[in-house]
Amino acid sequence: MASLYPMQSCHECEAEAAGRCPSCNNPLCMEHFARHAHTPCARHLAQHHDEYLCYVCGANVVPEQWSTAVFAHYVDEHKCFGCNRYICDTHTQRRDEQVKIVQDGLRGHRYHLTARSCELCAPLRPAGGLIGVGWWAAGVATLALTGWFLIHG
Numbered sequence: 429m430a431s432l433y434p435m436q437s438c439h440e441c442e443a444e445a446a447g448r449c450p451s452c453n454n455p456l457c458m459e460h461f462a463r464h465a466h467t468p469c470a471r472h473l474a475q476h477h478d479e480y481l482c483y484v485c486g487a488n489v490v491p492e493q494w495s496t497a498v499f500a501h502y503v504d505e506h507k508c509f510g511c512n513r514y515i516c517d518t519h520t521q522r523r524d525e526q527v528k529i530v531q532d533g534l535r536g537h538r539y540h541l542t543a544r545s546c547e548l549c550a551p552l553r554p555a556g557g558l559i560g561v562g563w564w565a566a567g568v569a570t571l572a573l574t575g576w577f578l579i580h581g
Contacts, residue, residue, distance in 0.1 A: 510557010
């Protein structure tokens with residue numbers, strides 16, 4: 429009997445897809461889920477290899493992703509959560525794992541995302557790191573200036 433909901437096939441090999449790549453959003457099997465194992469992301473990694481450097485020491489970092497089961501996928505961008513810059517293992521001050529559950533048709537997938545923090549952003553993590561503190565400062569400045577113009581305007 430044919431299935432009412434057809435299974436998606438891998439973008440690379442036509443096998444049953446295990447999940448979607450977080451970068452290129454293509455459905456991929458477990459074998460091709462790694463970034464270096466499927467065409468769009470492998471090409472991007474090769475063309476932009478000089479951009480994947482730790483901002484502190486300049487060491488090469490390579491974003492990683494892999495699958496351990498059809499429903500469990502692990503993604504480590506090697507980027508700081510707070511400032512969005514690439515960071516190596518040596519200069520990662522704090523590492524947390526966030527689990528994101530994504531519904532794909534009738535199946536669900538767990539994406540385990542590694543959230544790293546550099547030395548500057550680790551103490552500012554509750555506020556969103558350096559970028560979050562910048563947004564908070566802009567909001568406070570906007571409120572202060574609006575209040576000042578309303579009072580003196």
